[in-house]
Amino acid sequence: xxxxxxxxxxxxxxxxxxxxxxxxxxxxxxxxxxxxxxxxxxxxxxxxxxxxxxxxxxxxxxxxxxxxxxxxxxxxxxxxxxxxxxxxxxxxxxxxxxxxxxxxxxxxxxxxxxxxxxxxxxxxxxxxxxxxxxxxxxxxxxxxxxxxxxxxxxxxxxxxxxxxxxxxxxxxxxxxxxxxxxxxxxxxx
Ligand SMILES: C[S@@+](CC[C@H](N)C(=O)[O-])C[C@H]1O[C@@H](n2cnc3c(N)ncnc32)[C@H](O)[C@@H]1O
Numbered sequence: 001x002x003x004x005x006x007x008x009x010x011x012x013x014x015x016x017x018x019x020x021x022x023x024x025x026x027x028x029x030x031x032x033x034x035x036x037x038x039x040x041x042x043x044x045x046x047x048x049x050x051x052x053x054x055x056x057x058x059x060x061x062x063x064x065x066x067x068x069x070x071x072x073x074x075x076x077x078x079x080x081x082x083x084x085x086x087x088x089x090x091x092x093x094x095x096x097x098x099x100x101x102x103x104x105x106x107x108x109x110x111x112x113x114x115x116x117x118x119x120x121x122x123x124x125x126x127x128x129x130x131x132x133x134x135x136x137x138x139x140x141x142x143x144x145x146x147x148x149x150x151x152x153x154x155x156x157x158x159x160x161x162x163x164x165x166x167x168x169x170x171x172x173x174x175x176x177x178x179x180x181x182x183x184x185x186x187x188x189x
Contacts, residue, residue: 007043007072014045014109020177024109025049027174027182028136033057034104037089037128039096040064040111044073050107051085061103063089063096095121098128105134110180112139113154122166126187135168135185138177156181164188 015021025046030036032055038047041062050060062073070088077086089097093116106125115121122135129135140153159181160170168185175182 003066003068004072007069009043011043011045014043021045021049023176024138024182025053028105028107030054030105035059035061035102035130036105036107037061037063037096037098037103039091039106039108039125040114041073042069042110044076046107046109047073047086048076048080048082051080051082054085056085059085059087061087061089061098063091063098065091065093095124096128098125100127101130102128103133104130105136107136107138109138110140110152112137112159113152118158118162119165122163122168126167129187133187134171135163135187137163137183137185138180140180154181159183 013019030050030053034054035058036050036054038044038050038060041047041064044062047060047062054060062070064070067090070090074088077083091097106129112118125135137159139159142153142155160183163185164170167188169188170183171186172184173182
């Protein structure tokens, strides 16, 4: 019951004007037919937006350590008649359990700060990326707001250094989100 309330709150916040979801999606360069993993999918706000973006030929993986959260997404997906397009993946604390070469884009919003050993986590995740695959991390800025005071946040250095140490290259960053980092990485050659 409480989880359902929390997940609805996550979705409401993710879809709010302040979170600028439309702009986030427009900066991801998603192509129809792509496969996207939403890592730390929570209530699935972005999972469902991605399903619309990739279309019938594409695929979306909702990846989360919480079976309850994935159950909530399963119920929502039924209401939206999303069957073949969506796969739920129960992650472990230390890895996503995605199949090798299964995704073009890994998107993770407000989950990075939960990951205990991000270098190991993202090093393993490289195997799931297809050639030219990209990883997008959005997380609360440590120095700003309530989320920071609650510890649900990261510094720029924590994100960028972890991903670089895991074998990624920072390709782009966007600064239109006042309270969050928005980084795009590619797997370094
Ligand atoms: C604050 S919520 C963010 C939900 C959603 N991405 C959003 O933007 O609304 C963080 C989510 O990350 C999940 N999570 C925590 N640790 C994780 C891990 N190691 N791997 C995958 N998901 C994780 C939590 O269960 C939770 O659903």
